[in-house]
Amino acid sequence: MDKILEVKDLVVGYKGKNGFVRAVDGVSFDINKGETICIVGESGSGKSVTSMSIMRLVEFENGKILDGEISFKGESLTTKKADEMRKIRGSKISMIFQEPLTALNPVFTIGKQISEAILFHHKIGKEEAWKEAEKLVRLVGISDPVGRLKQYPHELSGGMRQRVMIAMALASEPELLIADEPTTALDVTIEAQILELLRNLREEKKMSIMLITHDIGVAAEMANRIIIMYAGKIMEIANTFDIFEQPLHPYTKGLLESVPKMDGQRGVPLKSINGSIPSLNEIPEGCRFSPRCPFATEKCHQEAPALETRGNRQVACWHVDYLLEHSLLDVEEEGGISIES
Amino acid sequence: MNHSQEEISVATKEPLLKIENLKKHFSIKGGGMFNSKRKIVKAVDDVSFHIYKGETLGLVGESGCGKSTLGRNILRLQEPTEGRVFYKDTNILEQNNRELRKLRREIQIIYQDPFGSLNPRFTIGQIIGEMYEIHGIASGPEKEAKVKEMLELVGLDPSRYHSYPHEFSGGQRQRVGIARALALNPEFVVADEPVSALDVSVQSQVINLLMKLKKELGLTMLFIAHGLNVVRHISDRVGVMYLGKLVELSETDNIFDHPAHPYTAALLSTVPEADPKLRKERIVLKGEVPSPANPPSGCRFRTRCPLATELCVQEAPPLKEIRDEHFVACHFPLEKGQSLKEAIELLNKEKIAN
Numbered sequence: 001m002d003k004i005l006e007v008k009d010l011v012v013g014y015k016g017k018n019g020f021v022r023a024v025d026g027v028s029f030d031i032n033k034g035e036t037i038c039i040v041g042e043s044g045s046g047k048s049v050t051s052m053s054i055m056r057l058v059e060f061e062n063g064k065i066l067d068g069e070i071s072f073k074g075e076s077l078t079t080k081k082a083d084e085m086r087k088i089r090g091s092k093i094s095m096i097f098q099e100p101l102t103a104l105n106p107v108f109t110i111g112k113q114i115s116e117a118i119l120f121h122h123k124i125g126k127e128e129a130w131k132e133a134e135k136l137v138r139l140v141g142i143s144d145p146v147g148r149l150k151q152y153p154h155e156l157s158g159g160m161r162q163r164v165m166i167a168m169a170l171a172s173e174p175e176l177l178i179a180d181e182p183t184t185a186l187d188v189t190i191e192a193q194i195l196e197l198l199r200n201l202r203e204e205k206k207m208s209i210m211l212i213t214h215d216i217g218v219a220a221e222m223a224n225r226i227i228i229m230y231a232g233k234i235m236e237i238a239n240t241f242d243i244f245e246q247p248l249h250p251y252t253k254g255l256l257e258s259v260p261k262m263d264g265q266r267g268v269p270l271k272s273i274n275g276s277i278p279s280l281n282e283i284p285e286g287c288r289f290s291p292r293c294p295f296a297t298e299k300c301h302q303e304a305p306a307l308e309t310r311g312n313r314q315v316a317c318w319h320v321d322y323l324l325e326h327s328l329l330d331v332e333e334e335g336g337i338s339i340e341s
Numbered sequence: 342m343n344h345s346q347e348e349i350s351v352a353t354k355e356p357l358l359k360i361e362n363l364k365k366h367f368s369i370k371g372g373g374m375f376n377s378k379r380k381i382v383k384a385v386d387d388v389s390f391h392i393y394k395g396e397t398l399g400l401v402g403e404s405g406c407g408k409s410t411l412g413r414n415i416l417r418l419q420e421p422t423e424g425r426v427f428y429k430d431t432n433i434l435e436q437n438n439r440e441l442r443k444l445r446r447e448i449q450i451i452y453q454d455p456f457g458s459l460n461p462r463f464t465i466g467q468i469i470g471e472m473y474e475i476h477g478i479a480s481g482p483e484k485e486a487k488v489k490e491m492l493e494l495v496g497l498d499p500s501r502y503h504s505y506p507h508e509f510s511g512g513q514r515q516r517v518g519i520a521r522a523l524a525l526n527p528e529f530v531v532a533d534e535p536v537s538a539l540d541v542s543v544q545s546q547v548i549n550l551l552m553k554l555k556k557e558l559g560l561t562m563l564f565i566a567h568g569l570n571v572v573r574h575i576s577d578r579v580g581v582m583y584l585g586k587l588v589e590l591s592e593t594d595n596i597f598d599h600p601a602h603p604y605t606a607a608l609l610s611t612v613p614e615a616d617p618k619l620r621k622e623r624i625v626l627k628g629e630v631p632s633p634a635n636p637p638s639g640c641r642f643r644t645r646c647p648l649a650t651e652l653c654v655q656e657a658p659p660l661k662e663i664r665d666e667h668f669v670a671c672h673f674p675l676e677k678g679q680s681l682k683e684a685i686e687l688l689n690k691e692k693i694a695n
Contacts, residue, residue, distance in 0.1 A: 042540035042541060042542060043540055157629050159629055160629075187403035187404055187567070187630070188403065188567070188569070188608060188611045188612060189403060189607065189608060189611050189625075189626045189630075190403075190629060191611070191613075192611035192623055192625045192626075193625055193626075195613070196623070196625055214540070214541065215613060216541070216615040217612065217613030217614055217615045218613045220613065220614060220615050220616055220617045220619075221613045221614070221617070240617045241617055241618075244615070244616055244617055244618070254542060255541060255542060256615060257545075258541045258542050258544065258545040259541055259545075259570065259615045260545075260548070260570040260571055260573065260574035261570065261614075261615065261616070262569070262570055262573065262597070262609075262612060262614055264574070266573060266574050266575075266593065266594075267552065267574070267575070269549045269552065269553075270545040270548055270549055270574065271545065272542065272543075272545035272546045272549060273542040273543075273545075273546075274546075276510040276511075276512055276513065276543055277510070277540060277542070277543070292542075
């Protein structure tokens with residue numbers, strides 16, 4: 001399969017009082033052409049920072065890519081100069097954000113902003129660009145495109161604004177669309193509309209999508225593959241069906257079980273993960289999940305496991321081979337991992 | 342392993358709260374800079390229901406449906422425009438300030454935002470201890486002992502009595518909020534989106550805590566949330582709100598297995614399931630929730646309802662009992678076992694036949 005994006009050993013830091021705090025610490029993955037990949041994680045997992053690094057937007061937020069390599073269709077993005085990067089941003093790679101209101105300029109009409117985006121990437125006249133904007137707005141399912149283009153962002157609802165953002169992102173016909181929590185601020189019925197829109201566009205435009213979400217449910221609906229992140233590191237990468245069928249990493253399992261199922265037993269205590277997410281200033285020694293992991297052994301507390309490949313899956317856990325043979329459920333019943341692997 | 346519902350729930354059929362024709366209308370300025378005409382937003386519009394002693398009643402709906410406003414009005418944290426709220430036999434809305442303060446020992450609220458709802462300048466000892474002082478229950482060492490007891494109850498280390506809110510994580514802060522709400526041993530608690538701001542791995546801890554406390558302390562709870570899976574898990578009965586109206590109310594299994602209101606059915610079909618095998622056919626509702634300042638005539642859901650007819654345009658359907666303990670405000674409720682998709686198909690066939 002054609003790889004469209006490759007991320008290798010990415011380390012991203014934010015300047016703090018005592019030097020750089022590593023928000024993303026050694027992350028490697030790739031995205032295939034036409035694939036939808038979901039990065040799932042909780043707050044502080046580094047999922048958004050990873051996407052902002054691909055767009056090289058971290059630099060505007062006091063962040064810095066400290067190490068590693070990001071390449072888009074074989075071309076390195078990490079070494080690009082600011083003005084070269086600007087040409088790639090919003091053309092071959094587009095991005096949409098969680099809060100569409102802050103991402104739109106309040107003093108310009110929707111039409112002005114979309115046609116501006118079109119003019120930036122295509123050598124056409126203003127009128128033509130406006131016509132293109134109309135087409136895009138229709139494509140993302142906004143009724144009365146002619147009237148809508150004359151409106152200002154505040155006149156639109158949250159769902160409409162997100163559609164406008166998607167229209168702008170599509171202006172340059174990107175090959176990769178990065179969507180950072182695109183439906184988190186929206187109500188479920190509107191979320192369903194936006195996810196459906198993204199699915200249709202994916203088919204129609206044959207683009208790759210990198211979707212960042214905290215919602216396992218959204219990932220289950222959208223993703224071909226899922227990346228699970230925790231405290232700046234990747235814990236597991238696998239096909240969507242595999243991850244739900246047999247989560248290998250204890251964190252993945254904990255995450256899946258924490259969410260009440262729509263057909264689950266009501267009223268019984270939910271499985272939960274003990275403790276809380278570590279702050280980036282006090283990252284635990286060894287495996288970052290080890291203080292909360294019910295299966296952690298001595299080794300886990302001392303040394304961080306690397307992301308290792310087993311078949312078509314990748315897992316960062318010292319006990320991966322043991323867990324492959326014994327399902328996590330059995331391990332739980334046995335009361336822990338019985339051999340020191 | 343057969344946990345029957347009876348084992349979990351101590352719900353009775355005895356109403357602890359009776360909410361009758363509750364209305365909350367806000368007056369807002371009309372649109373535009375030069376338009377001074379005021380508009381009325383009916384945030385909660387003529388809502389009536391009972392909350393049974395010992396039950397957890399879940400209240401769901403999208404933003405702007407009035408669910409949080411309803412919760413706040415029941416406690417009189419906002420003054421309702423009209424209606425009656427009986428707690429036991431007292432009408433909360435008729436109490437004067439002194440009486441209301443007394444009542445507040447028994448009715449409490451847990452807020453969504455564990456960051457905004459705790460005063461950053463107070464230690465958690467002060468935040469929780471305040472409850473005992475205001476109500477003249479305990480002070481000094483006795484207060485401290487009580488606070489520490491509460492901290493233990495909600496799973497916090499009592500030695501953190503002197504810590505400030507910023508020293509706690511989001512989940513721990515929500516535990517502080519719960520401890521404060523439960524400090525006076527209330528009988529009824531409104532939990533307004535108590536887990537929405539929390540990460541999933543922490544969310545389930547807090548849900549478990551709420552279920553445990555509810556059972557141990559015999560609480561009655563109004564649980565307001567937009568996460569349908571969470572509401573399903575924790576509630577004995579569920580009410581669904583749309584644009585200021587209560588559109589459906591029934592036992593949880595009834596609501597989730599046999600929704601009768603088309604809105605409820607559509608809402609349920611849109612929940613992203615954490616299981617790729619269940620990628621299901623969704624009933625994606627067209628359009629958006631209309632502005633509450635300018636709601637549609639007749640049934641408020643009709644502009645988005647796939648089953649709407651002329652009757653729905655003209656007449657607002659009242660909330661009525663269609664099956665045992667199953668209340669719906671719809672002219673054409675779904676039959677038990679009938680899916681919304683089937684109802685839509687049936688309607689289309691009829692249209693063609695006519």
